[in-house]
Amino acid sequence: MxxxxxxxxxxxxxxxxxxxxxxxxxxxxxxxxxxxxxxxxxxxxxxxxxxxxxxxxxxxxxxxxxxxxxxxxxxxxxxxxxxxxxxxxxxxxxxxxxxxxxxxxxxxxxxxxxxxxxxxxxxxxxxxxxxxxxxxxxxxxxxxxxxxxAYGLYYSRKRFAEAGISSPPGTWAELLDTARRLTEPARDRWGLGIMGSSYTANAHLAFVFGRQHGATLFEGDRSTLDSPQLAAGIGQYLDLVAGAKVVNPGNAEYQNDTQPLKDFATGRTAMVMLQSHATMGLRANGMAAEDYGVAPIPVPDPLPPGGKRITSHxxxxxxxxxxxxxxxxxxxxxxxxxxxxxxxxxxxxxxxxxxxxxxxxxxxxxxxxxxxxxxxxxxxxxxTMPMIPQEAQFETLVGTAVKDLLARIAGGRTVTVADVRAELAAADERMRGGG
Structure with missing residues (x-):
């Protein structure tokens, strides 16, 4: 090298x-x-x-x-x-x-x-x-x-029709409301599916949601991960499992898109946030193109101060x-x-x-x-994700931190904003060469 x-x-x-x-x-x-x-x-x-x-x-x-x-x-x-x-x-x-x-x-x-x-x-x-x-x-x-x-929000036309929902959500509040209407834990039917154990997907979505809340991840090459804005963006994601309870906690173990695609194709979940290549996975799972639609991942409305209308990296x-x-x-x-x-x-x-x-x-x-x-x-x-030499390390540190936080939630533990900030502070220290 x-x-x-x-x-x-x-x-x-x-x-x-x-x-x-x-x-x-x-x-x-x-x-x-x-x-x-x-x-x-x-x-x-x-x-x-x-x-x-x-x-x-x-x-x-x-x-x-x-x-x-x-x-x-x-x-x-x-x-x-x-x-x-x-x-x-x-x-x-x-x-x-x-x-x-x-x-x-x-x-x-x-x-x-x-x-x-x-x-x-x-x-x-x-x-x-x-x-x-x-x-x-x-x-x-x-x-x-x-x-x-690019990332998008896939939604099941059948599940939406069953619930009397005519269009996909456009804001984060609408996403939560729609997902709640489509969640029936007793029947193992959920509003949304995620890849909770994929550090790369977690890092991508932390970036997207963090930017929606106005987070700035780096100043030049210096990491600034420990911010209330990035914590708020990650908290928005974690809340899908912890507070809103529209994601099956078992999704915290999903390492790739194989299981989320199967869950979505079989109607176990009504929506899923995946990249565009998932269309081929849905076809392999027997789902026809007319069975689902795709919309941009919703954003908060109004945007938080400094927030950006970002729906994908x-x-x-x-x-x-x-x-x-x-x-x-x-x-x-x-x-x-x-x-x-x-x-x-x-x-x-x-x-x-x-x-x-x-x-x-x-x-x-x-x-x-x-x-x-x-x-x-x-x-x-x-x-665009930060085009700096430390980007790969950012994905590993933040994506793994989100994975660990989701695992705690799935295990029945409470995760607070302070817990998220502590993980981000540790990531910042390691990004800056502190261990």
């Missing part, structure tokens, strides 16, 4: 046709590229099934073979850091876009200067909001967008070129291919994610109401 300092290693380790418009071949390429793809679908095998035809097409056009490995999210960051440390990594790799600045600071990724950007289609290829999560401000991007994602997957690749030109050809409109149409349609290439939205598959809602969220009411 080409690092400016070993402290950064510890920080991140803690966190645990080429053109879609021109089918002409360019068989001047040689050799083999290794590609690490993140697990985006229900299984590693399904990812390979989706990606393999596109990789074969890339080889047909360029003559460059691609060796694919799909890596679970639980292993991906550690694999990237270990590869960077040893110099034995892939040529091209997927990263969670919130890691961009952290990996940029580590030196693991080649920068996309203007020359490199031009070779992969230029800035104008991409949805503008997706470019905000590619690295620190004022520096060349560490990676380019690959798949767009700018979520998604970026594509980077490994620093130690010995085939940089071939890697850039592959990045151009994967972000081209044709590839974007094909792969995002199968994964349930949003194209990052603007031209891909001419496809009818991306013009329905659900995709339109997510695209509007991503373009208009999503905010």
């Amino acid at each position: 080409r690092l400016p300092g070993l402290a950064m290693v510890g920080l991140i380790l803690f966190a645990i046709g080429l053109s879609g418009c021109d089918p002409a071949e360019d068989r001047g390429g040689t050799g083999t590229l290794t590609y690490w793809a993140s697990n985006q679908s229900a299984s590693l095998d399904r990812d390979r099934e989706i990606l393999s035809p596109r990789l074969a097409e890339f080889t047909r056009r360029t003559g460059i073979e691609v060796e694919l490995e799909v890596i679970p999210w639980s292993d991906l960051l550690n694999r990237i850091l270990a590869a960077a440390s040893s110099g034995q990594g892939p040529d091209v790799l997927n990263i969670g876009n919130t890691w961009s600045a952290s990996l940029q600071a580590s030196g693991a990724l080649r920068p996309f200067d203007e020359s490199a950007l031009a070779k992969v289609g230029g800035r104008d290829r991409f949805l503008p909001s997706t470019l905000t999560s590619t690295g620190a401000a004022g520096q060349p991007p560490a990676a380019v967008p690959l798949y767009g994602l 700018v979520a998604g997957i970026n594509l980077g070129v490994f620093t130690d690749t010995d085939n940089a030109e071939g890697a850039l050809k592959f990045v151009e291919f994967m972000t081209s409109p044709d590839t974007q149409r094909a792969v995002n349609a199968d994964l349930g994610s949003l194209p990052v290439a603007t031209a891909a939205y001419d496809d009818p598959r991306f013009q329905g109401p659900v995709v339109r809602t997510f695209r509007e969220v991503l373009a208009g009411t999503a905010e």
Whole structure:
């Protein structure tokens, strides 16, 4: 790993046709590229099934073979850091876009200067909001967008109709009222489902709700997590289980979206806050597109002082070129291919994610109401997570703190505002190097 300092290693380790418009071949390429793809679908095998035809097409056009490995999210960051440390990594790799600045600071990724950007289609290829999560401000991007994602509130049309509810909630008060009407603990039917044991989902929602309450998480690179605003945002989330009691306490154990999707598809829960790729999971659970709707995650009305109308972070997957690749030109050809409109149409349609290439939205598959809602969220009411080296550590510390608080509530213990502030103070201390 080409690092400016070993402290950064510890920080991140803690966190645990080429053109879609021109089918002409360019068989001047040689050799083999290794590609690490993140697990985006229900299984590693399904990812390979989706990606393999596109990789074969890339080889047909360029003559460059691609060796694919799909890596679970639980292993991906550690694999990237270990590869960077040893110099034995892939040529091209997927990263969670919130890691961009952290990996940029580590030196693991080649920068996309203007020359490199031009070779992969230029800035104008991409949805503008997706470019905000590619690295620190004022520096060349560490990676380019690959798949767009955003959070939304999925709601069951059947459960809503049974309760006589005609439209999804637009404010936080309406969300609580709607969820209460849809909660029947005696029948094990709940208004809302969450992934309480997923530190990443917890960190994302803490960020969103904190920003709704006016929280500022960092001043420059200095963390300011211990604030009444962030505590209020996290408290709003915890209250779904503790005070409003519209979430089954057992959701505190849900580590990924498998169980929340099943609960929602079977009617056990009436609403769930998940990212846009959940549409594929719902289909796999036998839920037809007309069985549910999607709305932006509600915000408090009126907004607290300094609060922002934020309903998601700018979520998604970026594509980077490994620093130690010995085939940089071939890697850039592959990045151009994967972000081209044709590839974007094909792969995002199968994964349930949003194209990052603007031209891909001419496809009818991306013009329905659900995709339109997510695209509007991503373009208009999503905010970029802090693009600073400590972001990955922030996700781990705050996401784990929220997980632990939810576990206490599920275990029957009372969690106070003071408890939330204590967790945030501890996170601040660790962010600042105090332990």
